[in-house]
Every structure is written in C-alpha cells, then in structure tokens.
C-alpha cells in the first residue's frame with residue numbers, strides 16, 4: 084500500500100524521490116562548507132538556503148525559502164515557496180519540494196515564520212504558522228508527518244506532545260486521514276487526540292475536521308475542562324517590563340537541573356525519561372528559576388523555548404506560598420530581556436481557558452489572544 088506519510092514525515096521522509104534542483108553534483112565528501120552550513124538547520128522549521136547552480140547557468144546561485152522536510156548525509160529536502168517572491172510566503176502559497184545537494188549549499192539559516200497578515204511581529208503570523216512554531220517548542224519523542232498534519236507521541240506526557248497537530252492539508256481525503264491517525268495512535272496503544280485551532284470563539288463543528296470528528300463521537304475537550312479551550316497569547320518582547328534593581332535574582336540555565344525538574348514534577352504528572360526528553364527537545368531552550376532566600380529552595384520556574392525571531396514560555400509556576408510577590412513577573416522580565424538581546428521580537432505562550440488567574444496575570448503584562456485551540460478525544464479515552 085502507498086504510505087502517504089512516508090513522503091512527508093518531517094524527520095523520516097525518504098530522500099530518494101522527486102529529484103529536483105540542478106546542481107554541480109554531490110562531492111562525495113560529508114564535510115564540505117555546504118554540509119557545515121546545513122548541519123544546524125531545524126528539520127520542520129523554515130529555512131533560507133543559497134544554492135549553487137550548475138556550471139554554465141546564467142545565475143551563479145539561487146535562494147530557496149521554505150520548510151526543511153528532511154536531511155541526510157548528502158541531501159536536504161525543502162518545501163520551497165515558488166513564484167511571487169517577496170509575497171512573504173504566506174500560508175497557502177504554492178510550494179515545490181526540492182532536493183538539494185548539501186555540498187552545493189553556499190549558505191543557509193533558520194528564519195522566522197512568514198508574515199501573512201498585517202500587524203506587529205507578534206500579530207502578523209498566521210495561526211497555522213504559529214501552531215507549527217509552537218509545536219517545535221514542545222517536541223514529542225516521536226513524530227510522523229501526514230501531509231501537513233503532524234502526528235505526535237510522547238508516552239502520554241501532555242496533550243500537546245500526544246496529539247495530531249491539524250494544520251493545512253493531510254494529503255488524504257479527510258476520513259482516510261482520520262483513519263490513518265487513529266490507526267497510528269492505536270499502534271502506540273494511545274487514544275487518538277486531535278488539536279484543532281481557530282480564531283477566538285471559533286465553533287468546532289463549523290470546521291470540516293471538527294465536524295468529521297464530532298460525527299465520529301469525539302468530544303470537545305475530551306472530558307477535560309482544561310482542554311476545552313486553550314488560549315495562545317502573544318506579545319512583543321519590547322513591551323515586557325524590564326528587570327529592576329529591586330528584582331529577585333533569576334537563574335537561567337541551558338541545562339535541565341534536577342532541582343528545576345523537581346519543582347516541575349511537584350505540581351504536575353511527569354513520565355520519567357520522556358518528560359526530560361520533551362523539556363530539552365527543542366532547537367534551543369533555557370530553564371529559569373527563582374530561589375527562596377531563606378529556604379534556598381526553588382520556588383518559581385519557567386522554560387523558555389528559543390526560535391528564530393520568537394521566544395516561547397512554558398511551565399511558568401510559582402509555589403503557592405510565594406505568590407503575589409512578583410516572582411512570576413520577574414521571571415517573565417528575565418525572558419523578555421533574553422529575547423530582546425537575542426533578536427526575538429515576539430513571544431508566545433499557551434494558557435488554559437479555565438485558568439482565570441493565569442489569564443489575569445498574562446493580560447496584566449500586556450499579552451493578548453492570538454488564536455485559540457481545543458483538543459478532541461473520544462470521551463472513553
């Protein structure tokens with residue numbers, strides 16, 4: 084049987100089909116300047132690649148901008164934007180899958196998601212593009228592409244890492260795509276869970292995927308109030324209040340420490356091994372913490388995901404005995420400072436619609452709703 088996902092898996096798609104861009108030819112070496120330029124690119128992320136053209140062609144090089152689908156020793160595959168250069172690569176614009184010889188790459192880098200609507204840095208990205216970016220800020224331990232959809236699994240640790248990211252076209256008729264996803268999760272002995280997004284207040288039944296899932300007996304939120312409606316909030320890093328001389332010291336560490344993990348595990352369920360893999364699985368992340376002066380214990384934490392042009396905030400938490408002492412605001416100020424200093428003008432985070440206190444906190448700092456999402460699951464799951 085033809086496996087539709089086989090060609091589209093962001094990490095596991097084969098590199099042998101759909102020959103495309105012409106080039107001078109593979110050098111045979113796996114340590115060329117082109118290999119080094121492409122080694123750090125994020126699979127699943129948006130990249131720009133300057134590529135050497137065949138000898139004798141009029142132009143010496145051309146640029147490809149688009150999603151990096153796969154990479155092996157010799158090639159990279161990019162779903163490159165075609166036509167309308169300068170239109171910003173908005174969602175829905177035509178793409179062509181190109182296979183590029185790594186040795187012929189002149190330069191390459193990760194770039195932020197495209198702008199597709201008017202607004203400032205935190206407003207002009209589409210919900211689809213922001214969902215794809217956020218998904219890279221919280222990586223599952225296993226992922227499988229189904230056209231544009233992404234099937235994610237991480238031993239049940241968090242809905243985000245164990246659900247279908249419904250974006251774009253699944254490359255199959257809808258019913259078959261849902262069948263495929265259900266079978267994939269059944270193979271992982273896990274319930275099928277779908278993450279569906281839309282504008283603020285969107286009606287699940289009015290979206291074709293939502294409608295099809297409701298028809299199959301799926302329920303919005305899958306019986307969990309915190310999954311019924313999740314808000315995606317964004318702000319400019321420039322608008323986050325700066326740290327002051329009064330601010331409590333915030334520790335920022337690229338490594339996940341046992342103490343940070345203990346504070347995290349004290350307030351939510353974790354899956355040993357998998358939780359660490361998810362927390363450390365993004366293209367970049369920082370673990371922030373605040374310690375109580377008296378007890379020396381960690382009483383406030385957050386995780387910052389680092390992307391081109393964007394920062395993500397995950398797992399912000401302050402011990403109940405230490406709330407309303409500006410610990411969370413100070414941690415967010417520290418994240419804002421790191422973001423500003425590292426060319427990340429926009430910040431995102433996700434907060435459950437039933438977390439009134441959390442929403443009040445974020446709104447107070449100037450974060451506003453970009454869009455919403457919900458999870459759909461069969462009630463018995």
Ligand SMILES: CC(C)(COP(=O)(O)OP(=O)(O)OC[C@H]1O[C@@H](n2cnc3c(N)ncnc32)[C@H](O)[C@@H]1OP(=O)(O)O)[C@@H](O)C(=O)NCCC(=O)NCCS
Nearest residue numbers: 399400401406407408409410411412434440441443444447
């Ligand atoms: C939300 C949370 C992180 C806030 O931490 P905190 O250190 O108490 O927050 P701060 O002291 O910095 O609060 C700054 C401002 O946010 C607002 N705020 C904070 N908690 C609030 C609450 N429970 N209700 C209403 N407003 C609140 C207030 O305006 C507050 O200023 P004020 O104390 O001068 O009135 C904390 O309550 C918490 O850990 N909750 C559980 C986890 C969670 O919900 N995390 C965020 C979801 S992503």
